[in-house]
Amino acid sequence: MNLISTVAQRVLWAAILLLAVLVLNFSMMHLAPGDVADTIAQSMGGADAEVLEQIRTDYGLDQPFLSQLSNYVGKVLHFDLGYSYFYNQPVTKLIFEKLPATLILVITAQLLALIIGVLLGVYSARNQEGWVSHFVTLFALFGYSAPVFWTGILLLIAFSLKIPLFPVAGMVDVTVEGGAIAKFLDLLRHMVLPVITLASIFIALYSRLCRATMMEVLQTDYIRTAKSKGLSTREIIYKHALKNSLSPVITLAGLQFSAVVSGAVLVETVFSWPGLGTLALQSIIARDTPTILGILFFSALVVIVGNLLTDLALRFVDPRVRGH
Amino acid sequence: MSALLSVENLRIELDTRAGVAPVIDDLSFSLNAGETLSFVGESGCGKSMTALAIMGLLPEKIGRVASGSILFNGEDITKASDERLREIRGNDISMIFQEPMTSLNPVFTIGEQVAEVLRRHQKLGRKAAWSTAVELLNSVRIPDAARRAKSYPHQLSGGQRQRVMIAMALACKPRILIADEPTTALDVTIQAQIFDLLEDLQAQTGSAIIMITHDMGVVAEIAERMIVMYAGRMVEHGNVDDVLSRPRHPYTKGLIGCVPHLMATLTDSRPELTEISGIVPGLNEFGQNACLFASRCNLVGQQCVQARPKEKQFENTQLSACWHAESV
Numbered sequence: 007m008n009l010i011s012t013v014a015q016r017v018l019w020a021a022i023l024l025l026a027v028l029v030l031n032f033s034m035m036h037l038a039p040g041d042v043a044d045t046i047a048q049s050m051g052g053a054d055a056e057v058l059e060q061i062r063t064d065y066g067l068d069q070p071f072l073s074q075l076s077n078y079v080g081k082v083l084h085f086d087l088g089y090s091y092f093y094n095q096p097v098t099k100l101i102f103e104k105l106p107a108t109l110i111l112v113i114t115a116q117l118l119a120l121i122i123g124v125l126l127g128v129y130s131a132r133n134q135e136g137w138v139s140h141f142v143t144l145f146a147l148f149g150y151s152a153p154v155f156w157t158g159i160l161l162l163i164a165f166s167l168k169i170p171l172f173p174v175a176g177m178v179d180v181t182v183e184g185g186a187i188a189k190f191l192d193l194l195r196h197m198v199l200p201v202i203t204l205a206s207i208f209i210a211l212y213s214r215l216c217r218a219t220m221m222e223v224l225q226t227d228y229i230r231t232a233k234s235k236g237l238s239t240r241e242i243i244y245k246h247a248l249k250n251s252l253s254p255v256i257t258l259a260g261l262q263f264s265a266v267v268s269g270a271v272l273v274e275t276v277f278s279w280p281g282l283g284t285l286a287l288q289s290i291i292a293r294d295t296p297t298i299l300g301i302l303f304f305s306a307l308v309v310i311v312g313n314l315l316t317d318l319a320l321r322f323v324d325p326r327v328r329g330h
Numbered sequence: 331m332s333a334l335l336s337v338e339n340l341r342i343e344l345d346t347r348a349g350v351a352p353v354i355d356d357l358s359f360s361l362n363a364g365e366t367l368s369f370v371g372e373s374g375c376g377k378s379m380t381a382l383a384i385m386g387l388l389p390e391k392i393g394r395v396a397s398g399s400i401l402f403n404g405e406d407i408t409k410a411s412d413e414r415l416r417e418i419r420g421n422d423i424s425m426i427f428q429e430p431m432t433s434l435n436p437v438f439t440i441g442e443q444v445a446e447v448l449r450r451h452q453k454l455g456r457k458a459a460w461s462t463a464v465e466l467l468n469s470v471r472i473p474d475a476a477r478r479a480k481s482y483p484h485q486l487s488g489g490q491r492q493r494v495m496i497a498m499a500l501a502c503k504p505r506i507l508i509a510d511e512p513t514t515a516l517d518v519t520i521q522a523q524i525f526d527l528l529e530d531l532q533a534q535t536g537s538a539i540i541m542i543t544h545d546m547g548v549v550a551e552i553a554e555r556m557i558v559m560y561a562g563r564m565v566e567h568g569n570v571d572d573v574l575s576r577p578r579h580p581y582t583k584g585l586i587g588c589v590p591h592l593m594a595t596l597t598d599s600r601p602e603l604t605e606i607s608g609i610v611p612g613l614n615e616f617g618q619n620a621c622l623f624a625s626r627c628n629l630v631g632q633q634c635v636q637a638r639p640k641e642k643q644f645e646n647t648q649l650s651a652c653w654h655a656e657s658v
């Protein structure tokens with residue numbers, strides 16, 4: 007009951023937030039220099055003044071800003087993100103085609119980063135003088151300060167060109183023969199480098215935070231109690247301490263959703279991963295306003311849904327968040 | 331008859347910024363099965379350290395048993411393996427801590443936290459452990475225990491949390507229960523209830539209790555024998571009745587003088603409440619070859635600052651580490 011009303015409240019806030027994002031994005035695109043009609047005309051191979059005028063009328067570009075805005079918002083509410091001049095397709099269709107590729111990348115990278123980050127953090131908190139602990143500190147510094155595209159390109163050079171273990175680009179190899187398993191293995195092979203690149207920043211973040219909270223938790227009174235009960239080290243660490251260390255890490259992971267999305271744009275570009283990031287870059291270069299707006303809207307949606315899920319996960323690990 | 335627990339010449343050292351300090355300095359005592367022994371002394375005298383040493387839970391890295399032994403049923407647990415210590419903890423020797431608000435894990439239900447001990451030591455299955463946990467919560471007088479077992483610590487008051495700690499500590503009917511100032515953080519009204527509960531449960535389980543407190547009133551109420559600690563050393567030891575009626579150490583006398591109702595029952599005259607001036611020395615002043623109480627003592631003489639007092643034994647087995655024990 008409590009949960010349902012909380013979720014309802016959150017969803018309402020999320021909707022309001024999305025609306026605000028929509029208005030803001032649209033206004034910013036409108037303020038950006040350049041003439042959209044001109045861009046459209048170019049993609050058709052150029053046009054004279056008369057055709058330009060025609061385009062303006064067709065796309066409603068001659069109408070006042072506010073009516074363009076309300077038009078757009080109205081359409082979005084009906085799940086219509088407009089029509090791409092560049093791709094000659096509805097933006098919604100375009101996004102849904104590219105979405106799975108991005109989700110696979112982003113979700114795998116986030117999960118991997120969480121699992122590895124937490125394990126590294128726990129391990130280094132327990133062995134503070136060991137080399138893993140120093141490695142975590144160093145890796146955290148490196149992973150967080152190295153630009154994603156740089157890491158990506160280095161990995162490409164090392165493991166695709168010098169030592170050709172993994173494919174250079176793309177998501178699937180169309181020449182691969184065989185059943186679902188062969189296709190899946192091919193997908194995995196393509197995923198390795200982009201996932202590692204994207205995960206590396208977050209592994210660094212999570213392991214450092216987890217190490218710090220774990221060290222703090224291990225000093226608490228309730229861990230002393232757990233020891234006084236004669237529990238094994240494994241139970242103390244992975245049951246009593248870990249569940250308490252997870253809240254901050256989950257909170258951080260939630261906050262990182264937007265960074266994951268922007269990181270995905272860079273990683274997809276480096277590895278020619280056919281997802282929303284590549285689509286975003288192409289549509290920016292082509293000045294394909296409806297597609298850009300659609301992707302921005304969708305990223306906001308992903309971030310907001312991600313935050314909602316984070317809240318739910320927090321309620322799951324920490325009863326104090328649940329209230330009475 | 332050999333004692334259940336026998337501590338011999340125990341010295342515990344802590345690493346501090348100023349160097350190594352003997353937080354427990356040559357402590358010897360014994361505990362018999364089923365009896366209640368009280369440790370009393372002001373804050374910072376090393377009472378908790380003694381308890382943690384017996385549990386094998388001295389602060390990691392900075393604390394260690396430097397010499398001496400702790401014999402439990404004849405077995406020296408300062409030399410026991412971690413594995414053996416884990417068998418003893420929570421099963422043969424368990425402990426209740428001073429901080430009920432923070433001693434329970436916030437993310438597990440109280441039922442689970444009690445049941446866990448039973449699964450660990452009594453090898454009970456999940457179901458059996460849970461229902462025994464509910465019985466235990468019931469026996470520490472948690473109302474509506476079956477339902478409350480599913481509560482989390484933050485949903486309970488301090489007094490109730492301490493009851494949960496007691497249920498957990500007594501779950502396996504330990505031979506020894508160490509209670510480290512179990513009511514210090516609680517309301518005075520709750521205090522009497524907790525002591526009643528402990529006494530009732532002790533009658534059922536037959537556990538010996540080491541009751542740590544800074545309150546002479548508590549000692550008078552529940553213990554048979556008592557040890558007075560000061561700055562890491564035992565300064566007086568004896569039967570509670572003997573010590574309270576005729577303390578043989580000025581520090582003990584001072585502690586008794588601080589408790590109004592104790593004074594009223596011990597003397598018929600209008601009690602004159604006194605306080606001991608000064609404070610307990612810091613850790614880096616422990617271990618000197620002198621009486622560490624000298625600076626606060628009104629009987630202080632030349633000898634007191636030149637040598638650590640020898641323990642004097644009286645006929646009633648009372649023991650005092652004071653150069654002026656006879657004249658106190």
Ligand SMILES: Nc1ncnc2c1ncn2[C@@H]1O[C@H](COP(=O)(O)OP(=O)(O)O)[C@@H](O)[C@H]1O
Binds near residue numbers: 373379
């Ligand atoms: N973890 C610790 N690290 C450093 N010093 C400590 C630690 N715990 C206790 N001490 C010091 O050891 C001395 C004895 O402490 P403690 O045994 O807790 O006293 P009590 O329980 O009698 O109040 C005090 O001077 C205290 O400051």
Ligand SMILES: [Mg+2]
Binds near residue numbers: 374379511
């Ligand atoms: Mg203490």
